[in-house]
Amino acid sequence: MQDSVVKSMLVVIVLTALLPQQGVRSASGTSAATTTYDQGKDIFVSRCAKCHDQDANKKLPDGTTLLLRLAKSKDPEARLGTRIKDAQERQEVMLYVQSLITRLRSSQAEQKAH
DSSP: OHHHHHHHHHHHHHHHHHSOOOOOBTTTTBOTTSOHHHHHHHHHHHHTHHHHOTTSOOOOTTSOOHHHHHHHOSOHHHHHTTTOOOHHHHHHHHHHHHHHHHHHHHHHHHHHHO
């Protein structure tokens, strides 16, 4: 019994050492335990949602939304790069935005089917 506990602890220690350290983000209050997706969502909500809403679906003056623009873009991450300069933050936001794009495309496909 004690041998299996020691082995389990050793595995946890090794895995912890191999995982990249995220550190603590004091500005947003999130910890290393927060997923990259959640970090991306936090960044988007704190910096972008004022103008684009939390789901990027707020209508802009030209009638489009940020979500539609990014969904149509061949390189949405590059478009995010015009506002989010830090590469790691941009990748985190892209994970969040990609989930929104996926949801948008599936709802569009559903509407076409009906």
